Amino acid sequence: MSAWKALSGELDPDVRTFVERLRLVIDRSGLGVVAVVERTGHDRADWDAFLHARRPVPRSAVVALSDITGADLGPLTAAWEHADRAWKRLLRERAVAEAGPTPDPGPPPGPARDGVRDGRRDPEGVPDPRPGPQDAPPADRTLRIRKVVPPAPAHGPTMAPAPDPAPAPAPDPDPAPDPAPAPAPGSVPRKPRRATPLLYAAGIAGAALVVTAAVLLADLGGPGGSAAPTAAPTPSATTVAPEPAPSLPDGVRCTGADCGGQDPERMGCGGPLATTVASTRIGPAxxxxxxxxxxxAAWARITGAAAGDEVSVQHGTAVQVANVPEGGDTDAYTAMIPVASGAAARACAMLAGGEDGCTGE
Incomplete structure (x- = not known):
């Protein structure tokens, strides 16, 4: 490593570790930078920027370097992923610093509440302490009992008929009474027994009481009344406690079916949490x-590709597809599909030049 120019002390530790690993791979291969440039397809200026940490290294360069030197691609790829995230984080911080802070417009003015508007007391907004119509006590709903006037007799308008001054004598129940004995000389003759007027009055009063009781029972909701039935109490709803969500590592935002169609890097599923379970080479890709x-979850990744190349991952009927965009990128990856194990998924590629193939073939 003594032949290499010393790296800046302000580099991110992940970037420094990755660049030093690249230098070590080139030193152990014995090829030199010129041979690496000729065999990887990248310019000398690009490799100078890569090996001195002045520019992010594309994944295609890492794969090409692994192919020509025989270095293990797994550890080299893992170090590249950490460095790539560090580069992206640095670029975002630079963009935010160049944009400058956004001025705070302050809280918007709100409506007056309880006589206070925008932090100042509004004398016209003081609520009136006098009770309004909404403060009036509820109406008295005391049950009112209706008086019932007993029916008047047919021979007079008064509530209770006056006693008959000359009622007819009660008939004698005996059809053939014995002749009354003659009164003794000097005795006062006995008057015949007549029905007393109090009996008539008592009968009429009893009938009035019966009618009054019937009306009261109807008003109070008794038999035959119209009182509204009492509503049955509403049964309380049973609250079902939700099942606790599975705990995930820091930065991981989905698992299983929730990861379907999601970006693996954005959901925190890539980097050290991901492994390559199957691979193949299709032409230069x-x-x-x-x-x-x-x-x-699983996804497909293609490196060393060209613009217009297509890569896909599939499991059963679940398929996700991605294309290598224009603009110099030579790698791409698909969204995720949920799988129980990586062996259940396979990746396929169709190159713009007509070549195609899949893993596991």
């Missing part, structure tokens, strides 16, 4: 099946 056990 390298195709991999990437799997994360924590997220229980």
């Amino acid at each position: 390298f195709v991999e099946v990437r799997y994360s056990g924590v997220c229980a």
Whole structure:
């Protein structure tokens, strides 16, 4: 490493570790930078920027360097992923610093509440302490009992008939009474027994009481009344406690079916949480099946490709597809599909030149 120019002390530790690993791979291969430039297809200026940490290294350069030197691609790829995230984080921080802070417009003015508007007392907003119509006590709903006037007799308008001054004598129940004995001389003759007027009055009063009781029972909701039935109490709803969500590592935002169609890097499923479970080379492109056990999902990745090349991952009827965009990028990866294990998924690629193939073939 003594032949290399010393790296800046302000570098991110992940970037420094990755660049030093690249230098070590080149030193151990014995090829030199010129041979690396000729065999990887990247310019000398690009490799100078890569090996001195002045520019992010594309994944295609890492794959090409692994192919020509025989270095293990797994550890080299893992170090590249950490460095790539560090570069992206640095670029975002630079963009925010160049944009400058956004001025705070302050809280918007709100409506007056309880006589206070925008922090100042509004004398016209003081609530009136006098009770309004809404403060009036509820109406008295005391049950009112209706008086019932007993029916008047047919021979007079008064509530109770006056006693008959000359009632007819009660008939004698005996059809053939014995003749009354003659009164003794000097005795006063006995008058015949007549029905007393109090009996008539008592009968009429009893009938009036019966009618009054019947009316009261109807008003109070008794038999035959119209009182509203009492509503049955509403049964209380049973609250079902939700099942606790599974705990995920810091930065991981989905697992299983929730990861379907999601970006693995954005959901925190890539990096050290992902491994390459299957791979193949199709022409100049390298195709991999990437799997994360924590997220229980897989995706496909292609490197060393050209614009217009297509890569896909599939499991059963679930398929996700991605294309290599224009603009110099030579790698791409698909969204995730949920799988129980990485062996259940396979990755396929179709190159713009007509070549195609899949892992596991």
